[in-house]
Amino acid sequence: MTAAAARLLRTDWFGLLVAFGCGALALAISHPSFLSTFNIYVMLTAFALSVLVALSQMVIVAIGQLNLSVGAIGGLAAIAFAGSMEVWGAPVPLAIATGLAVGLGCGALNGAVTHYTGLNAFVVTLATLAIFKGVNIGITEAQPFYDIPQSVKTFGNARLGFVPPILFISLAFVLAVLVFMRRSVLGRQLLAVGGNRNAAALSGVSIGRVVIAAHVISGALAATAGMIAVARLQLGQPTIGDDWLIISFAAPVIGGAVLAGGHVSISGTVLGVAIITLINNALVLLNVDPFAVQLLLGALILLAVALSRFRDPA
Amino acid sequence: MTTDATARRRGGAAGPGFSALASNEAGLLLITVLFALLFANLTPGFSSPFNVYALTRVLAIDAVIGFSMMVVLVTGGLNLAAGAIGVCAVMVGGWAMQVAGLGVLPSALIAVAFGAALGATNGLLTVAMRVHSFVVTLATMSLFFGAMIIATGAEAFNALPAAFTGLAKLRTVFFVSSMIYASMVVGVLLWLLFRHTLIGRQILAAGANPAAARLSGVPVERTIVVCHSLSGGLAAFAGLMLAARNGAALPSMAGQLGMDWLLPAFLAPVLGGTLLTGGSLSVLGTFLGAAMVTVISNGLLQLRVGEFWVQAFLGLILLAAVVLDRLRAHLIERRRA
Numbered sequence: 001m002t003a004a005a006a007r008l009l010r011t012d013w014f015g016l017l018v019a020f021g022c023g024a025l026a027l028a029i030s031h032p033s034f035l036s037t038f039n040i041y042v043m044l045t046a047f048a049l050s051v052l053v054a055l056s057q058m059v060i061v062a063i064g065q066l067n068l069s070v071g072a073i074g075g076l077a078a079i080a081f082a083g084s085m086e087v088w089g090a091p092v093p094l095a096i097a098t099g100l101a102v103g104l105g106c107g108a109l110n111g112a113v114t115h116y117t118g119l120n121a122f123v124v125t126l127a128t129l130a131i132f133k134g135v136n137i138g139i140t141e142a143q144p145f146y147d148i149p150q151s152v153k154t155f156g157n158a159r160l161g162f163v164p165p166i167l168f169i170s171l172a173f174v175l176a177v178l179v180f181m182r183r184s185v186l187g188r189q190l191l192a193v194g195g196n197r198n199a200a201a202l203s204g205v206s207i208g209r210v211v212i213a214a215h216v217i218s219g220a221l222a223a224t225a226g227m228i229a230v231a232r233l234q235l236g237q238p239t240i241g242d243d244w245l246i247i248s249f250a251a252p253v254i255g256g257a258v259l260a261g262g263h264v265s266i267s268g269t270v271l272g273v274a275i276i277t278l279i280n281n282a283l284v285l286l287n288v289d290p291f292a293v294q295l296l297l298g299a300l301i302l303l304a305v306a307l308s309r310f311r312d313p314a
Numbered sequence: 315m316t317t318d319a320t321a322r323r324r325g326g327a328a329g330p331g332f333s334a335l336a337s338n339e340a341g342l343l344l345i346t347v348l349f350a351l352l353f354a355n356l357t358p359g360f361s362s363p364f365n366v367y368a369l370t371r372v373l374a375i376d377a378v379i380g381f382s383m384m385v386v387l388v389t390g391g392l393n394l395a396a397g398a399i400g401v402c403a404v405m406v407g408g409w410a411m412q413v414a415g416l417g418v419l420p421s422a423l424i425a426v427a428f429g430a431a432l433g434a435t436n437g438l439l440t441v442a443m444r445v446h447s448f449v450v451t452l453a454t455m456s457l458f459f460g461a462m463i464i465a466t467g468a469e470a471f472n473a474l475p476a477a478f479t480g481l482a483k484l485r486t487v488f489f490v491s492s493m494i495y496a497s498m499v500v501g502v503l504l505w506l507l508f509r510h511t512l513i514g515r516q517i518l519a520a521g522a523n524p525a526a527a528r529l530s531g532v533p534v535e536r537t538i539v540v541c542h543s544l545s546g547g548l549a550a551f552a553g554l555m556l557a558a559r560n561g562a563a564l565p566s567m568a569g570q571l572g573m574d575w576l577l578p579a580f581l582a583p584v585l586g587g588t589l590l591t592g593g594s595l596s597v598l599g600t601f602l603g604a605a606m607v608t609v610i611s612n613g614l615l616q617l618r619v620g621e622f623w624v625q626a627f628l629g630l631i632l633l634a635a636v637v638l639d640r641l642r643a644h645l646i647e648r649r650r651a
Contacts, residue, residue, distance in 0.1 A: 138625075
C-alpha cells in the first residue's frame with residue numbers, strides 16, 4: 001500500500017490532480033455559482049483553447065528546444081482562415097485547410113532553419129515570431145476580418161449543456177498527441193533526441209527528420225488553436241496569439257516537463273492547463289483584479305521549477 | 315573591438331589592417347552608411363532635420379535596450395524580462411517625480427536602482443535554482459508586469475516635470491538628439507567595465523567556460539547576479555529615456571508584458587557579434603547593430619514601403635544575420651582544418 005502511494009507521489013500528475021481537486025472543492029463550497037452550467041461551459045471553452053497552445057509548446061520542449069513563435073503561428077493561421085473566407089469566399093473546409101497549411105508551413109520553416117543551421121531555436125523562433133507577426137500585420141493592416149460565415153460562428157458559440165463542441169476537437173488532439181508520444185516510433189524518437197541528442201544520433205535516429213517533424217506538429221497545433229479562437233471570437237482578430245507565450249510554457253512546466261528536453265508529461269500538461277483555467281476562473285469569481293493572473297502564473301512557474309528541483313536535485 | 319575572454323582570438327595571420335577591415339563592426343558601419351546614403355537619395359524626408367533628430371532619439375533608446383540584453387547574453391543566459399523591468403522602473407520613477415515630488419535626478423536614480431534590484435532578483439533566482447535564466451525571466455516578466463499593472467491600476471503618470479521631459483527635446487549639432495550622448499557614455503562605461511576591471515574580466519571568463527572559471531577561482535555565481543542587476547539597471551535607463559521622449563510614464567510603453575522590447579533587445583547585440591553562448595561581447599558592435607536596425611526601419615517608413623511591414627523586415631534581418639554569422643563561423647573552421 002505504501003509502495004503504491006509512493007509511486008503515485010512520484011508521478012507528474014498525482015500532485016497536480018490533488019491540487020486541482022482541492023481548488024475546485026474549495027471554490028464549489030465558497031461560491032455555488034462555480035458549479036453553474038454556464039460557468040463550467042466558460043471554463044471548458046477556455047480550457048479547449050489553452051490545451052492546444054500548451055501541447056504546441058510541449059512537443060518542442062520534448063526535443064529540448066523552445067518555440068517563441070507559437071502565438072505568432074496561431075495568429076497567422078487565424079487570419080489566413082478568416083481572410084480566405086472573407087476575401088476569396090472560400091468554403092469552410094478549404095479555409096480550414098488553408099489555415100492548417102499555414103501552420104504546417106511555419107512549423108516546417110522553424111524546424112528546417114533550426115536543424116540545417118544548428119542555431120539555437122530561441123533566436124530562430126524569435127526571428128520567425130517577428131516575421132509571422134509582421135506578415136500578419138502587413139496583410140491585415142491591424143484590422144480584423146469581420147465577415148465570418150454563420151456556420152463557423154454557430155459552431156464557436158454552440159453549447160451542448162455545459163460542453164462546448166470545440167472541446168471535442170481539443171480532446172481529439174490531446175488523444176492523438178498522447179498516442180503519438182507513447183506508441184509511435186517518431187514520438188519515442190522525439191523524446192530520445194530531447195534526452196540525449198548524440199546517443200539518439202548514434203542509435204540511428206535521423207535528427208533532422210525528428211526536429212522538423214516536431215516543429216511541424218507544433219505548427220499544426222498552434223494553427224488549430226488560432227482557428228478555434230476565430231470561431232470563438234466570431235472574427236479574425238490579428239491580435240490572436242499575442243498573449244499565448246506565458247501560458248504555453250507555464251502549463252508544460254507546471255506539468256513536470258524538463259526544459260532541457262527528454263521528459264514531458266501529457267497528463268501533467270493537461271492538468272497544468274486545468275489548474276491555470278481554474279485559477280483564472282477563481283479570480284473572476286472572487287472579483288480579483290484580472291491582471292493578478294499574470295502575477296500568479298509567474299509565481300506558479302517559479303514554484304513548479306523549485307519543486308522539481310526539490311524532487312529531483314541534480 | 316570585440317571583447318573576448320581570450321585576448322585576441324580573431325586577429326589571425328592576416329595582419330591587423332585586414333582584420334580591422336573584415337571585422338564585424340566595420341561591416342556593420344559600412345552597411346549602415348550605405349543604407350543611409352541610399353535612403354537619403356531616395357527620399358528627401360530621410361535627411362531632413364526633424365528625421366535626423368527622431369532617428370537619433372530612437373537609436374539612443376534601442377542601443378541601451380541592446381546593452382541591457384548584451385550584458386546577460388555574455389553569461390550565456392538571457393533576460394526576457396528586460397521590457398517588464400524597464401516599465402516597472404519607469405513607473406517607480408514617474409511616481410517619485412509626480413506623486414512624491416522628488417527632483418529629476420533622485421527620481422532617476424531610484425528608478426535605475428529599482429531596475430537593478432529587479433534584475434538582481436532574476437540573477438539570484440537563476441543561481442539559487444540552478445536553471446537556465448530563460449525560465450526564470452519568463453516567470454518574472456509575467457510576475458513583474460502583473461504586479462506593476464495592479465499597483466498602478468494601469469494608469470499613466472502624465473504630469474512629469476518639464477525638467478525631465480525637456481531632456482529628450484534637446485537638439486545638438488546637425489540636429490542630433492542629445493540622448494545619443496547619454497547612450498554613448500553608457501557604452502564607454504560598459505567597454506571600460508569589460509576591458510579594464512577585474513569583475514568585467516571575471517564575467518567574460520565565467521561566460522566562456524563556467525567550469526574552468528570556477529576552478530580558476532572566479533566567483534561564477536556572483537558574476538551572474540552582477541550581470542542580471544546590470545541588465546535591470548540598463549533596462550531602467552532605457553525606459554527613462556523612452557518616458558522622457560513620450561513625455562509620460564506609460565504602463566503600455568513596451569507592449570504586453572514588455573515583449574515589444576524583445577526584438578530590438580536581441581537584434582542589436584546579435585548583429586553586433588555578441589555570442590548567444592556567452593563569453594564574448596562587443597559594445598561598439600551592439601551600438602552599430604542598433605544603428606543599422608534604426609536606419610533601415612526608419613528608411614522603410616520614410617519610403618512608405620508600408621509601416622505595417624517593418625516588423626516582418628526586422629525579423630528577416632535577424633534571421634539573415636544569425637544564419638550568415640553561422641556560415642562565417644563554419645567557413646573559418648574549415649579554413650583552419
